[in-house]
Amino acid sequence: MTLFLQGYTAFRQYVDSYFHSVPKKSEGVLKVGVLSTAMINGSGIIYPALTHPEVVLYAVASRDASKATYYASKYGFQKSYGSYEDLLADPEVDFVYISLPNSLHFEWACKSLEAGKHVLLEKPFTSNAREAAALVKKSKETGKVLLEAFHWQFHPQRISKKYGEIISTDAAMTSTPALPPGNIRWQYDLAGGSLMDMTYVLSFTRYALRASVPDAVLYAKATPSREDPRVDSAMQARLRFKRPNVDPRSDTKINFYNAMMPHIYHYIAITDKITGKTHYEQFYKGGPLWKERGESYWSTYRYQLEAFVDKVQGRHPVWWIDGDDSVQQMESIDAVYRQSGLPLRPTSTMLA
Ligand SMILES: NC(=O)C1=CN([C@@H]2O[C@H](COP(=O)(O)OP(=O)(O)OC[C@H]3O[C@@H](n4cnc5c(N)ncnc54)[C@H](OP(=O)(O)O)[C@@H]3O)[C@@H](O)[C@H]2O)C=CC1
């Protein structure tokens, strides 16, 4: 299902970029370099960049130079590189979008920051909390912008009201079994696993509670994948958060439908528990977060790019996920893995 939504998002952004692309880019345009030819690139950066007046598709790098050349001509990048190092050595690149397997996020985000590039890094942030803390330290040392690409948080549907009811949560996290055996999500050495991939569930929960890390993981049960028992094909967990900033006696119950891909369709149902009345809200543009900004055809990824560019250009983004939050997200993931009895995802040799 999620793969279908991903495919649909890419297709719709392609069509939208055809009708809404920005023919003339503005002064001070940022040149993006993309590390890898991953499946997510279309939705995650290519189509969002086409409609952003301050971003141009500058370079793409692949482990295979001929793949990079083909990819560059297919999607309109100005340059292609046969290694990630070569792209980072290009002084023209202002920021990179990293869509490598999870296990390589730490290494290449570090190298990118060291090379003086701002970084938009795909989720999950790193393989584990140890890497996350080291990466955030690196971004502070270099003074470059670093953002975990939790696209859902940038869409106008994310309202600032507090959720009621949620004190602990049961979460079923699954990777679609339709994925073929070789997929990066099934490989332990690449930091695979459904908890890593569907990291959204923990992100939604922590966001809803305005919480940092769980006080305790009361229960965690992994369903091992057929290929490797260290890789979870599903994870179920019950978490307890200490002093969550939510009033459990709230008179309001809020239900978000499709918080992950709200640009396709979503609604927010707000029920008054006393009167039993429910009213529905939808925001495809504007809303409390973006006000007059945005377009109803923009995807979560497009809103994310808007905020990222604001930050890089020294403007104030309407929303931001700071490094500490990404570290706490990885600490939460680690805590669930520990309780489930599975090993943490391996730390990069660069750090070990
Ligand atoms: N935000 C979102 O909605 C989504 C985010 N993602 C995230 O994006 C990242 C990439 O996912 P996805 O698009 O499915 O990835 P893919 O498997 O499609 O691509 C990964 C790319 O990484 C490069 N790569 C480098 N080393 C390896 C290796 N050892 N094995 C395999 N590939 C390697 C390859 O590029 P090359 O050969 O060109 O060097 C490859 O194309 C993940 O971290 C994932 O969590 C994924 C989907 C949705």
Ligand SMILES: O=C1OC[C@@H](O)[C@H](O)[C@H]1O
């Ligand atoms: O981030 C993601 O969102 C969509 C899913 O299909 C995918 O597995 C995951 O990586």
